[in-house]
Amino acid sequence: MPANGNQNVFMRRIVRRGLLGVAVAAPLIGGLVVSAWPGPGWHSGPIATDLDLEARAGRFATAPIIKTAAIEAAARPATISRAVRVARGDTLMALLVRAGAERAEASEAIAALRAVFDPRGLKPGQKIDVGLAAPLDGAAKGKGRLLSIGLRPSVERDVRVIRGTDAAFVAKEIARKLDRRAVAAIGRIESNLSLAAQAAGLPRRTMAELIRMYSFDVDFQRDLRGGDSFEVLYEGLYEQDGTLAKSGDILYAALTLSGQRLALYRFTPKSGRTHYFDAKGRSVRKTLMRTPIDGARLSSGFGMRRHPILGYSRMHRGVDFAAPRGTPIYAAGDGRIEVAGRNGGYGRYVRIRHNSTYKTAYAHMSRIAKGVRKGKRVKQGQVIGYVGTTGRSTGPHLHYEVLVNGKQVNPRKVKLPSGEKLKSADLTTFAARRAEIDRMRAAANGKALMVSAACPGADGALRPASGPADNGC
Numbered sequence: 001m002p003a004n005g006n007q008n009v010f011m012r013r014i015v016r017r018g019l020l021g022v023a024v025a026a027p028l029i030g031g032l033v034v035s036a037w038p039g040p041g042w043h044s045g046p047i048a049t050d051l052d053l054e055a056r057a058g059r060f061a062t063a064p065i066i067k068t069a070a071i072e073a074a075a076r077p078a079t080i081s082r083a084v085r086v087a088r089g090d091t092l093m094a095l096l097v098r099a100g101a102e103r104a105e106a107s108e109a110i111a112a113l114r115a116v117f118d119p120r121g122l123k124p125g126q127k128i129d130v131g132l133a134a135p136l137d138g139a140a141k142g143k144g145r146l147l148s149i150g151l152r153p154s155v156e157r158d159v160r161v162i163r164g165t166d167a168a169f170v171a172k173e174i175a176r177k178l179d180r181r182a183v184a185a186i187g188r189i190e191s192n193l194s195l196a197a198q199a200a201g202l203p204r205r206t207m208a209e210l211i212r213m214y215s216f217d218v219d220f221q222r223d224l225r226g227g228d229s230f231e232v233l234y235e236g237l238y239e240q241d242g243t244l245a246k247s248g249d250i251l252y253a254a255l256t257l258s259g260q261r262l263a264l265y266r267f268t269p270k271s272g273r274t275h276y277f278d279a280k281g282r283s284v285r286k287t288l289m290r291t292p293i294d295g296a297r298l299s300s301g302f303g304m305r306r307h308p309i310l311g312y313s314r315m316h317r318g319v320d321f322a323a324p325r326g327t328p329i330y331a332a333g334d335g336r337i338e339v340a341g342r343n344g345g346y347g348r349y350v351r352i353r354h355n356s357t358y359k360t361a362y363a364h365m366s367r368i369a370k371g372v373r374k375g376k377r378v379k380q381g382q383v384i385g386y387v388g389t390t391g392r393s394t395g396p397h398l399h400y401e402v403l404v405n406g407k408q409v410n411p412r413k414v415k416l417p418s419g420e421k422l423k424s425a426d427l428t429t430f431a432a433r434r435a436e437i438d439r440m441r442a443a444a445n446g447k448a449l450m451v452s453a454a455c456p457g458a459d460g461a462l463r464p465a466s467g468p469a470d471n472g473c
């Protein structure tokens with residue numbers, strides 16, 4: 001049972017999000033505009049029919065064909081607009097045919113699409129907008145039915161295939177107008193970091209990154225105490241209506257644990273490998289991560305214990321992290337795969353050799369990740385497999401071992417060599433970047449103050465080192 005487990009939670013939002021630094025992407029059209037094109041033979045130009053399918057997407061069911069809208073364009077063939085979702089194992093051809101397109105036309109449209117997007121990059125669940133000429137008196141089939149395809153390969157861009165004036169398909173790419181903002185989140189941990197992060201509005205992905213960047217130094221099971229706090233400055237891409245389209249990188253984070261503040265800045269040295277450095281330019285990246293999994297609970301420590309299956313006491317030569325089946329497991333450090341496969345009581349097992357001294361081992365996996373085979377190189381943080389309960393195991397968990405000179409040691413106690421320290425030119429660039437980030441933090445915290453100024457009377461407020469005090473509303 002971890003020290004800060006599921007105690008009764010008393011949670012307060014300390015600071016609301018502050019926003020700043022609006023950098024606008026290329027000018028552009030938000031949402032998809034579906035044009036009702038004339039049928040074959042028409043060359044009088046498109047009638048722009050604003051059918052913002054994207055805005056309605058939230059109401060769509062998940063059935064393959066989720067929306068059919070007929071638009072009557074005066075005295076011209078009407079357009080049917082269908083939003084179809086990509087099914088598992090689907091091809092774009094199959095999807096277009098399902099939506100009502102002729103194979104030959106679908107094939108032409110796909111060929112045009114390839115100029116801007118590789119259809120193999122489609123993901124299950126992705127939405128494709130298909131524009132078709134409306135059937136006339138049930139005589140639906142025939143050349144010229146397929147008019148357009150629209151899809152959004154990423155939140156940053158839309159792709160459209162439409163018929164040009166000569167009736168041939170042309171593809172175009174439209175950059176979407178999103179606001180890039182730096183967002184501050186500050187919170188106090190009453191019992192549990194995820195709850196505090198959630199209350200501060202931190203997106204899930206950002207929360208996972210926060211844990212990963214501190215996983216070298218902080219044991220999240222043991223080191224957190226009520227009253228500890230965090231500050232995070234992260235980037236987000238926002239839609240015009242203010243909803244978060246995509247959370248970006250953490251630029252800065254600080255954890256204050258038992259009064260000690262550990263602040264980290266994101267920086268890319270000349271080596272090109274971006275990671276996090278303390279204020280003095282020392283990397284937090286160590287040779288090995290102590291916790292090679294996100295959001296897991298330590299369920300069994302290193303040392304003597306009564307074995308749950310064998311029933312007698314024996315040495316537990318690793319640490320166990322309870323996590324749902326399928327949770328990704330990361331390589332704790334750069335290295336080469338030494339073993340990957342079934343290994344007796346260990347079940348599906350991977351062992352990585354990091355250098356002449358260190359190895360790490362991972363057991364009971366449900367599945368070993370693709371490409372993880374004996375002799376292959378892996379990078380720190382790369383997914384090597386997924387939590388399971390294979391071998392001698394009572395439930396889904398990761399059994400993790402660190403071996404020093406071939407002998408298992410306690411991963412929580414082992415002293416790990418530290419990473420690089422920035423020098424000369426890198427250090428100068430870093431100092432400038434750090435000052436810039438600190439200015440952004442001050443501005444973000446200023447906004448946060450305005451939000452919380454309306455609710456006085458709270459006590460025990462967190463006072464960010466750089467910003468004005470807030471009152472915890």
Ligand SMILES: [Zn+2]
Pocket residue numbers: 300316318319320398399400
């Ligand atoms: Zn174990």
